[in-house]
Every structure is written in C-alpha cells, then in structure tokens.
Amino acid sequence: MKTLRLHGPRDLRIHEEPAPLLGEGEVLLKIACVGICGSDLHWFSEQGIGDAHLSSPLVLGHEFSAAVAGGSCNGQRVAVEPAIACGDCEFCQKGYPNLCENIIFAGHDTQDGGLRELISWPIKNLFPLPETLSNADGAMLEPLGVAIHAVDLSHINCGMTVGIFGCGPIGLLILQLARLSGAAKIFATDLLPHRIDAAKAFGATQVFLTDRQPGADKILAATSGRGVDIAFEVAGTPAAVDDAFAAVCPGGKVMLVGIPDDDKTSFPASAARRKGLTIKLVRRMKHTYPRAIQLVESGRIDVRSLVTHRFEFERATEAFELARRREGIKVIIEP
Amino acid sequence: MKTLRLHGPRDLRIHEEPAPLLGEGEVLLKIACVGICGSDLHWFSEQGIGDAHLSSPLVLGHEFSAAVAGGSCNGQRVAVEPAIACGDCEFCQKGYPNLCENIIFAGHDTQDGGLRELISWPIKNLFPLPETLSNADGAMLEPLGVAIHAVDLSHINCGMTVGIFGCGPIGLLILQLARLSGAAKIFATDLLPHRIDAAKAFGATQVFLTDRQPGADKILAATSGRGVDIAFEVAGTPAAVDDAFAAVCPGGKVMLVGIPDDDKTSFPASAARRKGLTIKLVRRMKHTYPRAIQLVESGRIDVRSLVTHRFEFERATEAFELARRREGIKVIIEP
Amino acid sequence: MKTLRLHGPRDLRIHEEPAPLLGEGEVLLKIACVGICGSDLHWFSEQGIGDAHLSSPLVLGHEFSAAVAGGSCNGQRVAVEPAIACGDCEFCQKGYPNLCENIIFAGHDTQDGGLRELISWPIKNLFPLPETLSNADGAMLEPLGVAIHAVDLSHINCGMTVGIFGCGPIGLLILQLARLSGAAKIFATDLLPHRIDAAKAFGATQVFLTDRQPGADKILAATSGRGVDIAFEVAGTPAAVDDAFAAVCPGGKVMLVGIPDDDKTSFPASAARRKGLTIKLVRRMKHTYPRAIQLVESGRIDVRSLVTHRFEFERATEAFELARRREGIKVIIEP
C-alpha cells in the first residue's frame, strides 16, 4: 500500500509498504479522506509538537474517515476516533479518556496515522457514517468533536455573549456550536480576511480583522465595556490569548483551545485576577462522536462548507504547503 | 382608576379606586397588557395557591407591561419584574433574589397585581422595551424569564435529547429555548391536541398526545430505550411527573417547573434512585430580563405566536374562564 | 463449601455446595467478613427490594472482605466492590459505572452474594487491604463508599450546616464525612435512642430523637429559622423525607440516600418549589475504594466503632433478626 511519511522539515515522501497487521479487537480500514489539522502542520514545519519530536519517519493524519476492508462489515463507511484510550487507568475509569495516561494517538509520536491506504484500528474507535454524510464529512467529525468538547466545557447559557479568537476550522465550528447553544451575540476575530468572512457567513454578530490591532477593544466597545461571557482562544497565538483575556467579562471564562507555538502561555495576571476568571484548557474530546454525527446529519452543523480544498494523495505536499499558508480553511487529502 | 379584584371562587369584580400612592424608589405606571398565568388560575378557581390563601379581595396579574405615567420618562414603555426582592437577606446577597426571604410578589397574597389601570412599582424592577417589542411581547417576558431560568438550571449541552411534559406557554417557551440551546431531539407531550400541535410548530422532533396513555413509553421507544437527558415537567400533574421520571435516562435531570394542584409531589423512588437522578425545583427566575429582551428582539424566541386570545378589561372574567378551559395558549387582558 | 441461601420470608438455610467456577478475569476468594445492609434486610423480610423479587434461593451479602485463595496472590486480603459494571455501555464510558445498564450486583436478583465460604469475583473489583485494616474494616469499605459518594455529590463547603436524617451505619458515616468536609454544624435525627447517642459520639452538634415529633422544627429553631444547607435523608422513611425537606434552607440540597419501603417518594411540593431546592438521588458509588481505604488507614474515618455485633456463619439468622430489630448499628457475619 501507499504510505506518506514525514522525514524532516517539510519533507513528505510516498512509500510502498506492506499492509498493516491486525491487532486484537482491530479491523482493517481503507482510508477515504484525511483532513490536515493545525497540529499536523506543527509536525510538518517543526518536526514535533509540544514535547513530542520526530524520532523516525511518521505517517501524519488523525482526522479521517474510512471504509471497513473485509469481514462481515466489508464496505461499511466509518468515522474514526484517532485516540486510543486504555480504558483502565484512573482517568479512563472516571470518564476522561481524553486524559488517559496511556493514550495512543494516530499520527503522533511513534504511532502512524491516516495518510496511507490502509490502517488497522480498534473496532471500538469506529462510528458508522449515515448515508447522508460524505467521506469528507466523516473526516470533519474529529475537529467537530474537539469543538463540541470545548463548548461543553464552557457551559454557554441562552442569551450569553461569546468571543471567538481565531477562525480556522475549529474556531468556525465553535462559532456554529455557540450559535446553536443560544449565544445571543458572537464576536469573532482573525488575522486573515477570508477567515473573518467565513465567520460572518456562519452567523457571527460582528467580526474584526486583527492584522493591525487587537480585537478586544472593539469587542469591549460593542458591549458597552462589559465584554463577553465566554472567550474561546482558538488561534494559539499570544495576541489571541491577550485578546481573549482582555475581552472577557468579570466572572467569565477563557477557553484555551489553540495550540501555541511556544511552550509558555502568558496572560495578564492583574486583570485576570481582578476579574476572577476561570480558564479551561481543552484537551481533545470525550463521548462526542454520536452527538457530532447527529448534529451534522440533522443539518444543524455545517461541516461541508469548511472544506475549501481537496487533494489527491500524490499531491500531499502541495496540500500541506497550502494549509501552512492558511490559504483556505480545511484542506483534505484523499488516499 | 378601574381595578379588577378577586372576591371569591371565580368571582372577579371591577371597582373604581383611587390611584395608588408612590412609595420610595417607585414610579407610577399605566398598565398596558397583562397575561393570565396558571398561578392566576389557581387563585381564580381555588382562592389560593400553595399555602397562600385569599384573605381580602386581591388584584391578580403578574405578567405585565406598562408605560411610565409622569415624570421625565413619561411614556417610556417597560416590562415589569413582578417580584420585589429585599436585596439584603442572605439569599439576595448571594445572587438568588428569587429565593428572597422577604419577597413581595404582584398579584399574590396581599400584594395587588397588574389587573388595574395604574400601579406604582419600584424603578429597579422596570426594563425599557425596545421599539420592536409590542406591549403584549413585553408581558410575555415574565413567562419567558421563568423558562430561561429553567433552561439555565438544566445545563443543556449541544446534541442532548430533551423531553417536555406539558405544552402550555412555559412549556412552549422551554421548547424554543431547548432548541436554541442545541438540543438535538425534543419530545413534547400534552393532554390537549392544540398544544401538541403548537409544540410541533415550534420545532419539537416528535409530539405525543397523553390523553389516553403516558408519553414515556413512546419516548423510550423513540430513543431505543435510553430516554432523554433532561426532562422538563411543566404541567404540574402527577401524570406528567411520572412521565418525566420514566422518560429520563440514567444520570439525567428532571426539572420540575409546573405548579401542582396537590401539595405533595410523588415520584417513583426505586427507578429514580437506580438512575441516580438529579431533580431541580424551578423557582421563578433571576437576572433574566435583559437576556429575555435580547432573545425576543433578535427574533430568536417567538413569544408573539403564543398569544392566542386578547380581551378588553371589561371582559376579564370571560378571559379567565377561557384560560381555565385551556382553550388557547396565552390569554392577555388589556386594561 | 457452606452457603447461606434465602428461601423465603425470613427463611435462611445453610447448604453444602460445590466451590464456584472461575470466569474470565476472576479469582477465587475466601470470604472473611460480611456486613448486613438495610437492603439485605429488605430481601430478608420482603423477598425483594424495589422491583427485584426473589425468584430462586439467593445468597445475600454485598459488604464483604475476603482473601485470595490460590494463585500468586494467595492469602492477599482484599475489599470487594460488589457491583460489576460492564465497562462498555454509555454510562460506564462516561465514568458512571454506578449507573451501568448491565450491572451485576452481589446478593441481588439472580447473582449470589458473599454469605458463603468461597466466591469467584473479577480481579478488577478487588482492592488490597493495608495491614492496619481488619477484615471487618474491609467489609465496612462498601457502606463507606456509598457515604463518600453521597457526600461527593452534595458539595459541602467549609462552614456549612448539615442535617442527617437517619443514623444507621450510612448515616453515621455521612456524619463523619460531613465533619471531615468542614461542616460547621451537624444536626442528626433518628427514631432510636442508641443511634442518636452514636451520632452525638461521632461529633454531631445536636441530635434529636424523632420518635414522638419531627426533628425539622428543632433544627429550624437551632438555626434561627434558616435551616441546613444540605439535608441527607438516610432512613428511607416518609417522616425522614418530610423532615429533610422541611429543615433545608432556600437554595439548599436534599440528598436522598435511604431506600424507601414504598415505591413512591413524596415531598411537599409548594415549600420545595418556593425554596428552589435541588434533590439528588444517590445511587451506589463510583471510584471510591482507594479514597475509602486511605481515609480509614489514616484514622480520619472510624468504621470500627460502627460494628456492634459479630456472628458466626451458623448463627446468621440470629444476626439478621437482630439487624432487623435495629438493635445495634452494623452487624457482621463471619463465614
């Protein structure tokens, strides 16, 4: 089978490799669509993310849909949860598989991901796709799950005011979910014009381009100085973090969803303390696939419009370079 | 001024009375619209509610809009919060004015309500109506506030399944708010065909008439036996309470919003315990007017369709009798 | 091996039976101590509990300690979690094994419990006992787990006032845990003088005998009419439920821990609604054994003083009759 491996800085190569062996409780899958995530771009550009670093050539890709290859379910299309939790550690037992001590994650560290023709993966991590969901929709359920988890943790009440700092795919999904959760006003910011245009199209009350100046002042002005109840930081940049802290109201919540380049996140101590803020760090997702499928199937969340570019497997490097330049929104590769 | 007083069982009489005196911090209001609430019907039919009983002729009405009569704001249209909290007791201090120890409530006990031409009321209890909200809309903000509070307490997450047991005005508002909060599936039940029709029109996924049999079995069937995450009991009847407890899933929440006739609420002990349920009793509202106004103004909540009947002041008894027969949804009287 | 089976009303018989077979993931245990729980007494007296009924002779007992019999851990003393959760259903996955759809429970329905010489039980349900914990202490970890779960759900903050309605073993453990959680004042009630004496000895601020009149009035008097922040109902009687609802303050919580005889729990609707109460039904426990062991080992919780009677296996009926008359506090049988 064809496999795409990251060998070094922006160095992806296609290999011919034998099909994977099946482990216990696993099934063989034929990969359909793989989305490129911001964390894939960290690997692509920096050969690592957080404190994980490339040790041997790695197959990236953790946002993917597939079809079962062989067995009684042959051909069944599925969405794939890329995180394999152990099920036994304290955190799994307590219902937090996203915090599993022994987590294995597709396309991360030493675990090859989805950018290949075939993968063997645990059956318990597969979710059948309804007919009305395309393979690309299926790949989008992974970022949608992250967005759902972020919104779950934030406890939006009807009529609240929300700020979204960063309008990439996750930011735009959070925006949709915030609307769906009854947020009365949603302010969105981004450095890129096409992303704030997308935010506007998805129903943001007001959008602000932050290429020249921060968005917080404008959000404060638009809320008579009060600020937003909940601020989602989804860019991973110091400027977006600062904006989120400045725009949130006393007693409000800052949800940190973005993955920073630097390994330190800094926030304004005095203002944050005076506002008595709660900060939550959003780590992956839990128990979200069934809900994600239902929300897309019922048409309440639009994942399709987020997919702006699709590439064949052979043009994967081109896809990564385009995603790296943040030209579109979601870029998908089809092995 | 003309005043409508309840003298005994279904005995409302119009009196000519002097205009009310202004207390400290109060302003004189000319009443515009008054909605009839289920609790007004308890007073009308039973001369009391809960452990409050009619001691002298009482002016009913706590869902009302008005216009300031005199002073620098003369003519300003306002929604009126009918509960006057003391601001000083432990519960007010802690942010629970709805649980105030010294609460005074319009149209309850010995405090005359809104079914009269003029009322003097604390300025802090008034909320200016935007131009786009009619006087009838203004009167609807009170039941909307109760519905918002119920939904706030329930913590609906996107994609959850919700049951609504009782489709009177509050039930239908909760239904709208549950949709607005991202509920993926909403089941609604009522004894009356025109009310479940309204529920369907407001977006319930499935509605069930419970005149012959309980709705819980059908809801369980529609959810593959799982049940709903959150059950709102909004009828105040033993049958609706039983349905809510039977239809809710393990770990779920039962929100008791309805006001029962009887002073005992009973629920199935063994099943409720086995499911580890949380039950919340919804007491009025807190801090909801600004959000209610925003939700109606932005068109996200439709209060207007709920007003099915309007009566002039002189026909108040007719209005109460119609409401008592539960013929329409919300009945409004215009003094 | 010797086995004690319930055949009918208060009819326990000792049988000689073959040793149990080992299932997958199970180990053979030699039972050390078995506590008699209120739910065992329901089975003993009424041949059932809730909607479970005796269909064939059943081995009761779910509060037990044991020693591993055979294998590499031969002789290792363990506490035994009597509930076997499936680990796969939605509720297990979400961290609520106590709400597992497929739960199997020792000494309940058709699953034989601990009142026999040997049992085979899943290894994952066993918790090694530290040296300083006796076998009787080990059996007490099960009721302690229930009490911990009840207190966890109640969110006691330092300085709060707590009421405990029912001073059997679980009530007395909740009392200790409430003290340990910083409750400033704890009021306890029971029908039996020796139980309120025990409550006093365990540090209740004031205790009230409720054989002639309810305790709520006295608790309200002792709190200047305010009532308690959290009321634990641990008797399972209508009188205790009424007391708990009457004694709790506005905005407070009623924790229903007791198992009622009747299958309806009734509470005063009007007062409960006016107080905006939250009611939680406590279903078993989750993730509590490690904490329970730590609390006993460190001497912060005293389980030993609760064990007032111990019986040999042959005198099991005598033990059940004594427990049924509620003469002591915890009765233990040693197979």
Place this chain on the structure above:
Amino acid sequence: MKTLRLHGPRDLRIHEEPAPLLGEGEVLLKIACVGICGSDLHWFSEQGIGDAHLSSPLVLGHEFSAAVAGGSCNGQRVAVEPAIACGDCEFCQKGYPNLCENIIFAGHDTQDGGLRELISWPIKNLFPLPETLSNADGAMLEPLGVAIHAVDLSHINCGMTVGIFGCGPIGLLILQLARLSGAAKIFATDLLPHRIDAAKAFGATQVFLTDRQPGADKILAATSGRGVDIAFEVAGTPAAVDDAFAAVCPGGKVMLVGIPDDDKTSFPASAARRKGLTIKLVRRMKHTYPRAIQLVESGRIDVRSLVTHRFEFERATEAFELARRREGIKVIIEP
C-alpha cells in the same frame, strides 16, 4: 487622630488629622488591630499593585478589627469587610460583590485604609465579634475569608490530595481549610524554613523547602507520579506557578491565589493542555465573614498561631520592614 500615610518608597509617616466625617449608612469605628498583607507590602515597596499606583499619600491597611465609637452600639467590637461593593451592578446583583464594577477598597488606590485611629465605614460591612475572638483574631478574618473563598472555588472532596505552593498566612489558612475539607494528603512548599515548619505544624502531610529546587518532582514522587488533585499557588512567584502546574494531576485544578510581582503569569502550555486543566483566579471573597467567624469560634481554624509579631502604631515602619523580610508569618499593628 493619628494617621499613618505612605508617601513613597518605604516611606510611612504619622500625621495628626481630623476625625473622618460620616457618610450615609456609615458608623465611626475605633481601629483595634491591623494586619499587614502581602498587597500592603507591594504598595510599601513599589508604591502600587497591579495597575494601581500611588497618586497621593495613602493610608494602608485592609485587614482590621475595630470597635464602634459612639451611638447605641458604642463599644461593640467588629470585624470589618474592607471591600465596599455597590450592590447595584450586574455582578453584585448576581451575587459576586467581589467582582463589583464600582468596588471601593480600604487602603487601595485613593481610599484610605485602617492604619489610623478612627475610620468611618458602612454598617453593612461590619460583623460583630463574639467574646471569644480577640481583636487580632478579628483582623485575621479578612485573610481567612480569602482562604475560604479559594477553597470554596476549588471544590475539595474528601480524600483528595492537595498541594499548597507558598506558606505565608493565606497559604497556611488554605492548608488548615483543606484539612478541614477532608483532604487526605496535603503537600506544602515554601522558600523559607520557618514557613514550611509552620505548614508541618498545621498538619501538612509532607513539606518541601524550595530554595534550591522545585517541589513538584518531590510531590510527584510522593504520589507515584500522579500528582495532586488541586494545586493552590499562594506565593505569587513564577517558580510557585510552575510548581503548581507541574504537580497537578490530569483533570486537576490550579487555583491562583498569589499576587505576582510581574504583570504576566506564564504557565507551561503543552503540559497544561495535555492535562486538560482548569485554572481559577481567586479574587477576594464573597459571603465568607459569618462562616469565618464560626470556624474560628468553634476552634476548627486556628488564626491565633499565625500572628507572630505585634507592633505599636509608632513602630509601623519597623513592622512593615520585618514583614517585607518575611521573617515571621503575620505581623499586626495596633493603632
């Protein structure tokens, strides 16, 4: 009356000034004891704190007890809540007077504090001291309130493991409250030997001196690598913040109570995100005085041992210099 004013860097001067005038709802108080807080030391050393700066000579001091001077309550000893909340803004209304938009705070910005003979202060901010509480105890209720609020927000459950990073007065009070809340194991760190000795004396399970190396590694080692459920950062130093984030377990909480010198707080982004942490910034207190009084009166919290130094008014500069060198624990001045 004698008044102590801060004129510049470590420049305190005693003045003779006229007695203060009474505002509406205020009463004249004779100051008894004033504690020196870390924030006073920021003013003393840096002429400001956070974004507040010394504009004209300021009377410091916000931890104080007093006696009513004149009127029908003449001589009544009281604890004084130093924060005057407006009662009307959104945050006051919602029960968060600590986040009041219009807050006035004793000894901060332009509001003179307690380091003088007489002060006029709102009656609603006074709490009568029981006989058994000394004036110094009364002054300690303010830091105790901050500690209670921090522990309230942290939701300690019985049996949890807690870390305290910084053992000044607030840290030692949090330590006591954590014990009182049922924490099974408490680890405490500080740079100064006499402070970790105090932590040990107040019941910390293990204490670690962090003058040479961080405490997190030792705490991780002591918990088999798991870490603590809740980490209280009470030093306000980058090292303590790092320690708190490193020592907390996945899904845990970091409570930021300390006031940093720098106006940026930085934390390790990648590890914090992977652990899915919740961070809460603790802002003053709310509704804590009655509980604080009760906890001290009942002997459950020991504030007295924290007062290591007492100075007469005339020796105030000496007191501040000693506090600044962190020689003792709490330094009190008696006007």
